[in-house]
Amino acid sequence: MDLGTTILIVMLVLLVLGFPMMVPLTMASVVAFTFYMPIDPKILIQQMVTGISPVALIAVPMFIFAADIVTKGHTANRLIDLAMTFVGHVRGGLAVTTALGCTMFGAVSGSTQATVVAMGGPLRPKMLKAGYKDSFAMALIINASDIAFLIPPSIGMIVFGVVGKVSIGELFLAGIGPGILILLMFSAYCVFYAKRNNIPTIPRMSWAERGKAIVNAGPAIMFPVLIVGGIYLGWVSPTEVAAVSVVYAIILEVMIFKSVKWSELLEIARSTGLITAVVFILVGAGTTFSFVISFAQIPQHVIGALGLEGANSYLILAAICIAFFIGCMFVDPIVVILVLTPIFMPLVRDAGLDPVLVGTLVTLQVAIGSATPPFGCDIFTAIAIFRRPYYEVIRGTPPFIFMLLLAAVILVFVPQIALFLPTMAFR
Amino acid sequence: MLSVLKRLDDGLSVVERQLLGWSIVIMAVNTVANVIMRLGFSSSIFFSEELNQFLIILVTFVGISEAARMGRHIRMSAFTDMLGPQASKIMMIIITLGTAALLFLLAWYSIGYVSSLIQSNRLTPALRIPYYFTVLIVPFGLTVTGIQFVLAAATNIFRPGTHLSYRVEDTFSDADDHHL
Amino acid sequence: EEWKFAHEESPGDVQDLYAQEFKRLVEEKTNGDVTVTVYTYGQLGTENDITELTTAGAVQFSNASPGHLGTFVPEIQVFGVPYLLSQDNEVNKEVLSSSPTIYEGLSKDFESKGLKLYTMYPEGEMVWTTKKKVTQPSEFDGVKFRVMTSPILIESYESFGADPVALPWGEVYSGLQTSVIDAQVNPIFFIESAKFYEVTDYLIYAGQQQYTTTVVSNAAFYEGLSDERKEMLKEVKSELDDFIYEAQQKANAEALDRIKKAKPEIEVIRLNDEQRAAFKEASAGIGDSLVKEVGGDTEEVLKALRKEFGTEM
Numbered sequence: 001m002d003l004g005t006t007i008l009i010v011m012l013v014l015l016v017l018g019f020p021m022m023v024p025l026t027m028a029s030v031v032a033f034t035f036y037m038p039i040d041p042k043i044l045i046q047q048m049v050t051g052i053s054p055v056a057l058i059a060v061p062m063f064i065f066a067a068d069i070v071t072k073g074h075t076a077n078r079l080i081d082l083a084m085t086f087v088g089h090v091r092g093g094l095a096v097t098t099a100l101g102c103t104m105f106g107a108v109s110g111s112t113q114a115t116v117v118a119m120g121g122p123l124r125p126k127m128l129k130a131g132y133k134d135s136f137a138m139a140l141i142i143n144a145s146d147i148a149f150l151i152p153p154s155i156g157m158i159v160f161g162v163v164g165k166v167s168i169g170e171l172f173l174a175g176i177g178p179g180i181l182i183l184l185m186f187s188a189y190c191v192f193y194a195k196r197n198n199i200p201t202i203p204r205m206s207w208a209e210r211g212k213a214i215v216n217a218g219p220a221i222m223f224p225v226l227i228v229g230g231i232y233l234g235w236v237s238p239t240e241v242a243a244v245s246v247v248y249a250i251i252l253e254v255m256i257f258k259s260v261k262w263s264e265l266l267e268i269a270r271s272t273g274l275i276t277a278v279v280f281i282l283v284g285a286g287t288t289f290s291f292v293i294s295f296a297q298i299p300q301h302v303i304g305a306l307g308l309e310g311a312n313s314y315l316i317l318a319a320i321c322i323a324f325f326i327g328c329m330f331v332d333p334i335v336v337i338l339v340l341t342p343i344f345m346p347l348v349r350d351a352g353l354d355p356v357l358v359g360t361l362v363t364l365q366v367a368i369g370s371a372t373p374p375f376g377c378d379i380f381t382a383i384a385i386f387r388r389p390y391y392e393v394i395r396g397t398p399p400f401i402f403m404l405l406l407a408a409v410i411l412v413f414v415p416q417i418a419l420f421l422p423t424m425a426f427r
Numbered sequence: 428m429l430s431v432l433k434r435l436d437d438g439l440s441v442v443e444r445q446l447l448g449w450s451i452v453i454m455a456v457n458t459v460a461n462v463i464m465r466l467g468f469s470s471s472i473f474f475s476e477e478l479n480q481f482l483i484i485l486v487t488f489v490g491i492s493e494a495a496r497m498g499r500h501i502r503m504s505a506f507t508d509m510l511g512p513q514a515s516k517i518m519m520i521i522i523t524l525g526t527a528a529l530l531f532l533l534a535w536y537s538i539g540y541v542s543s544l545i546q547s548n549r550l551t552p553a554l555r556i557p558y559y560f561t562v563l564i565v566p567f568g569l570t571v572t573g574i575q576f577v578l579a580a581a582t583n584i585f586r587p588g589t590h591l592s593y594r595v596e597d598t599f600s601d602a603d604d605h606h607l
Numbered sequence: 608e609e610w611k612f613a614h615e616e617s618p619g620d621v622q623d624l625y626a627q628e629f630k631r632l633v634e635e636k637t638n639g640d641v642t643v644t645v646y647t648y649g650q651l652g653t654e655n656d657i658t659e660l661t662t663a664g665a666v667q668f669s670n671a672s673p674g675h676l677g678t679f680v681p682e683i684q685v686f687g688v689p690y691l692l693s694q695d696n697e698v699n700k701e702v703l704s705s706s707p708t709i710y711e712g713l714s715k716d717f718e719s720k721g722l723k724l725y726t727m728y729p730e731g732e733m734v735w736t737t738k739k740k741v742t743q744p745s746e747f748d749g750v751k752f753r754v755m756t757s758p759i760l761i762e763s764y765e766s767f768g769a770d771p772v773a774l775p776w777g778e779v780y781s782g783l784q785t786s787v788i789d790a791q792v793n794p795i796f797f798i799e800s801a802k803f804y805e806v807t808d809y810l811i812y813a814g815q816q817q818y819t820t821t822v823v824s825n826a827a828f829y830e831g832l833s834d835e836r837k838e839m840l841k842e843v844k845s846e847l848d849d850f851i852y853e854a855q856q857k858a859n860a861e862a863l864d865r866i867k868k869a870k871p872e873i874e875v876i877r878l879n880d881e882q883r884a885a886f887k888e889a890s891a892g893i894g895d896s897l898v899k900e901v902g903g904d905t906e907e908v909l910k911a912l913r914k915e916f917g918t919e920m
């Protein structure tokens with residue numbers, strides 16, 4: 001059997017049997033080193049260490065740290081209250097609030113799972129009380145949280161930028177347009193759903209009440225402003241902004257809202273360290289794996305076999321979308337980006353495709369895949385947090401998946417939605 | 428005997444958690460300090476990147492051990508969740524032993540890597556300390572993590588129920604532990 | 608038989624031109640008995656990785672720039688000393704392709720690390736792209752200058768009067784755009800492909816440095832080759848010495864043309880001898896401080912190279 005087939009089988013079998021994800025990835029490399037490539041296996045470790053060494057990766061633990069701090073604190077609730085005062089009186093207003101809240105919190109935290117936890121917790125009971133079906137509420141929370149992937153900061157974009165050597169600053173700006181597009185589509189669907197199911201509304205708020213909510217949420221709204229503005233004004237690099245957002249999270253939750261104690265910060269840092277390790281061992285294992293496939297020139301063979309070399313750029317974009325979408329239905333998004341990006345990047349450059357557009361599309365696919373059965377990781381997070389059975393959690397997702405796929409198609413044909421902001425800022 | 432082992436591991440866990448927490452804090456302080464130095468004093472901390480790289484390697488290889496202890500490594504549990512209690516217990520023993528074996532093999536490889544770095548005298552570019560200092564934690568972390576998985580296998584063999592680690596039982600409510 | 612050649616640049620860049628021509632010549636001269644597979648940037652990891660891969664024998668040939676090689680063979684860092692190379696490129700070509708200091712002296716340091724030094728060649732002058740016009744050291748005051756994380760480069764740019772800043776290269780473009788940094792330095796072909804000119808206003812040729820790269824081979828592999836193969840590789844090297852010298856000049860000239868066309872308002876400044884002398888003088892102490900830091904044979908190597916390049920102080 002050739003190397004490609006062997007490691008694919010090894011990976012899939014170990015993955016499905018339920019081995020920790022680092023096992024399939026490294027076992028594939030061990031098999032390759034032992035039976036196919038006459039190389040000292042110390043290189044396997046060297047690649048693993050290399051994978052976690054890029055300076056830009058520091059952004060990941062820093063954003064997780066900031067997200068952990070705001071998740072523990074009051075930022076989430078204040079953002080919800082704010083959104084409700086503005087759209088609560090519209091039919092479907094609560095659902096729109098949920099979509100908006102998840103988007104805003106996702107923008108802050110950069111993590112879809114943190115968003116499902118932080119926003120889903122307080123919002124789902126409110127929606128159930130207002131008369132929404134649970135399957136709709138959960139599907140909305142899961143999918144709206146995925147917008148977090150697109151709005152900066154985004155861990156997926158950081159990893160794509162590092163592996164694909166694409167400007168992370170440009171990727172961040174490129175995600176905003178599609179993120180807003182999806183938010184609008186979801187909101188429209190929420191209003192439609194509420195009208196059809198006759199969901200009641202709450203009274204319109206006065207401007208005084210709205211003003212009060214703005215003041216209340218004030219410092220929390222500053223979060224995305226600080227992140228995007230800090231990069232835009234040239235105070236900080238995209239990597240550093242992650243560490244600066246930690247400081248802001250501390251100022252917000254510890255000093256202003258006083259919802260987190262100084263003494264709790266070290267405990268939060270420990271939990272951040274733990275999550276970082278769980279992700280980064282996969283980053284390292286993924287690097288080893290992509291070394292193996294590069295060394296054996298597997299991408300060249302696969303792309304040759306698919307007839308993609310020199311193919312039409314739409315065909316290449318379609319292939320990329322499908323590959324990332326399917327990958328994320330089964331595997332953790334970070335791993336998918338790590339494994340697939342090096343395979344496709346040479347093709348992207350040869351075809352003269354804009355790597356920033358590709359990065360945005362990849363991030364979108366990753367977001368969709370993470371919320372798509374059978375194994376989308378957000379579904380598991382939702383199962384764990386809401387304590388509802390698998391089928392109940394996935395039942396309401398099809399309309400959302402459809403809208404997300406539609407957004408991907410729109411993006412392919414109207415790339416300006418993504419490229420408008422980076423072009424204005426950087427080009 | 429067992430209680431001595433448990434005490435030892437508790438101690439190790441405390442050390443690992445302190446390392447994790449402080450590494451993350453130092454990473455944040457180091458990065459922000461670099462920003463302040465640049466914006467306020469137009470100079471940068473020349474070893475800032477290198478310190479962060481060292482910390483991230485430290486966090487990763489210390490953290491995988493603590494993650495194994497807490498049953499937090501990401502895995503796809505769809506298949507094992509479908510199995511009956513007896514079958515899932517057997518499967519868990521296979522998984523934990525297999526993972527331990529792989530980790531010990533990797534630890535062995537990493538000793539080879541570290542010793543080749545010691546021989547090469549390679550220095551880090553900024554601080555000019557021997558490069559192998561930054562990766563000494565790798566064989567340690569892999570070995571200790573391997574031991575955690577052996578303990579998990581033993582727990583599955585000698586105690587009733589299915590266990591992700593010797594501390595954490597695999598139940599529905601732990602489903603969030605499979606993921607971030 | 609398959610030889611693997613890994614370099615640290617993208618397809619079409621200078622190192623790739625060299626590797627592809629190497630592939631063509633080797634395959635031709637061995638009648639296809641040897642096939643050469645070329646790996647470009649990122650495929651096998653970072654610059655340090657490909658050098659380690661070569662010492663481990665996983666790849667047979669690789670490129671490394673002195674900055675990265677310096678962590679393996681510290682003496683090679685002398686090539687980072689400002690104004691070591693001649694202002695006359697014919698001299699540089701001659702010395703880099705056949706210097707006894709390099710191929711007899713430094714070569715031993717490589718062998719002790721399991722590497723065979725195959726060749727060295729210049730990829731072009733290191734050009735400053737800045738937002739502010741700089742023709743003398745005092746004008747560097749307050750300019751945040753991005754350099755690679757290497758003490759000698761940091762010291763050099765400090766001595767020129769700038770504020771050196773370390774930034775990962777992936778953030779250089781947006782860093783220039785947003786003024787996290789005000790300037791950076793690279794060969795012109797790279798400035799063009801990374802689009803750094805879009806976010807700066809001046810291209811300044813100060814003559815302080817050529818971007819030199821080193822092709823190394825695994826020492827055991829090289830020693831194990833038949834005499835015939837070794838002879839063939841020597842022939843290939845000398846043909847490539849001429850080839851790359853011209854290819855490099857052409858690539859850089861074309862890149863500069865494209866930059867001027869894409870951004871006509873960019874100002875290209877070639878410092879005159881007097882202006883260069885001011886920077887040379889400002890950085891006169893860098894060689895000595897490198898000798899102090901690195902030790903070993905550095906002092907002798909530096910002295911001998913200065914003599915060969917005709918740049919004694």
Ligand code: NA
Binds near residue numbers: 106110147149152
């Ligand atoms: Na985000």
Ligand code: NA
Binds near residue numbers: 327
């Ligand atoms: Na997934």
